[in-house]
Amino acid sequence: MIEFLSGMLAVEKGGVTLYEKALNDLMDEDLREQLDEFLEQTRRHVELCEEMLERAGGSAAESTPTAEAAEAKASGLMSVEVPREMTDFNNIQNLVLAETVDNWNWDRLSEMSKMVKDRELRSAIGRAVREVARQERRHVDWNTRTLAEIARQMLTSHEAKSDGEEMREEA
Ligand SMILES: [Fe+2]
Numbered sequence: 001m002i003e004f005l006s007g008m009l010a011v012e013k014g015g016v017t018l019y020e021k022a023l024n025d026l027m028d029e030d031l032r033e034q035l036d037e038f039l040e041q042t043r044r045h046v047e048l049c050e051e052m053l054e055r056a057g058g059s060a061a062e063s064t065p066t067a068e069a070a071e072a073k074a075s076g077l078m079s080v081e082v083p084r085e086m087t088d089f090n091n092i093q094n095l096v097l098a099e100t101v102d103n104w105n106w107d108r109l110s111e112m113s114k115m116v117k118d119r120e121l122r123s124a125i126g127r128a129v130r131e132v133a134r135q136e137r138r139h140v141d142w143n144t145r146t147l148a149e150i151a152r153q154m155l156t157s158h159e160a161k162s163d164g165e166e167m168r169e170e171a
């Protein structure tokens, strides 16, 4: 359980840095409000994970192999560089990946909590899952939909550009 929670914490912390990066680099201002809201929620998830981890007898200060793997993945995503016009696409795609793991973790935690013997820990997990589960589903859904929309816009503008080039060649 400690190992699992430390991994979850690392994924949530990675989420915070990925939202901060998406907001820092943001090109489409229409996305800002939603990303801001999800960043705030993710910061809260970090707190919840730290609390659960401590209640389970672990410590946010100590690392575990699961946490280190999650950290390495997040920094891998952070380190990818793309051309300017791909900025939002790349950052939202990173969020789809991170949120898919995040959402899966919370589902898993909810499952695992049934086997937790410590009553206090079990009820702390129950409370956290109730607070977070719906948010996590929104995080995945919104980022996935937004990524598809950005991809569609990129394709349309790419087609418009190549149509323009064809017309110039014909003239
Ligand atoms: Fe989260």
Ligand SMILES: [Fe+2]
Pocket (backbone or CB within 6 Å): 015, 042, 099, 102, 103, 135, 136, 139, 140
């Ligand atoms: Fe999330």
